[in-house]
Amino acid sequence: MESAATRLAEVDANIARMCKIARRKREDVTLIAVSKTHPTERIAPLLEAGHRVFGENRVQEAQGKWPELREAYPDAELHLIGQLQSNKAEDAVDMFDCIHALDRMSLLKALAKAMDKAGKRVPCFVQVNIGDEDQKGGCPISEVPEFIGKVRDADIPVAGLMCLPPAVIEPAPFFALLAKLADDNGVEGLSMGMSGDYETAVQLGATHVRVGTALFGARS
Template identity: 35%
Template structure:
């Protein structure tokens, strides 16, 4: 058994146990394998081990990987989860199935305008700067409803929910608090009379990574983004 397959099975077991511990069904939590910096061959190994959803942080690397694995394109869902600059939006709009990191209307508008007409609507999440870190991307909570209003009017995008990358901590209580705050924001959106719920599908909380899966699941995560615990330690050039 490859180490990737073994790691994948370990993560799935962690998800299962975390879900059971808080009375949730493991089937309600999707695992996103974050393959940034790892070669297409590792993605293929992970695919052969049963994984079907992959996340990429860098546009050029992600697009190259998608092209390299074109024979698997019909079965893989590709998620863009990194910061997105305007000059890279076309590549994302043309190649990915999901974008988790929208934090301003300009990017959403460009993705909408550049989404090919032969492709389904692009699933999007709004990234919230839940910990208020100046170094992190993400919309502030008090600007969230207004951004949702505008995105919901874009015909080639489907707003699915929220994403966050909280400030790292080993304190489980702090982990849970950050995830709890994002969950509360989603609940506010789902009950807001200012938003036309028929134009959105608010069913996604993209939160939790290798170090805080259990806390995220306990607070309602529907999609955990795991890289290191599947592919190993990253080497940045």
């Protein structure tokens, strides 16, 4: 099996290659290592290899793993990339440096209240239901401008837009649409692209790619 450092170098080289093709700077793309479902002993080698930005899907799982890891690596940065229940808002604000799935008013109100209580502001990506899929979370495309305005009114920093394209369709048009939505609404961040399509996402403007399998191998 490849070492964590080798896999990290491969993914990083792929990102750098796509940045060069798109005439972008490598430092403009943040690689989020998606460590969901992986135990601390699988995460530690990536930390040892120098990587510092990680993503988790569930608040409770992160609470079980990251206090120990952050004690050893206090400069580690943790992103919540999965759906967030409103009743977990306080825990999310306490645990994470960035939230990628702000998609509805109930969650917006819960996060604003939690941030006010904690005396801190956590940057949030607005998740867009880019493929208009009933089974997926995300703000409807038509409501994105109004929702971004409400997020700003709540004094929550808008990190950008996030999407999960439909699984069985070529993702490039959806990435391009998200980039246009971001440009139209004056936001810069684009959280898009996973292990199977992060290279395409980088070429189309992704500022944050969420890569799990390519770094950790298949989940058990």
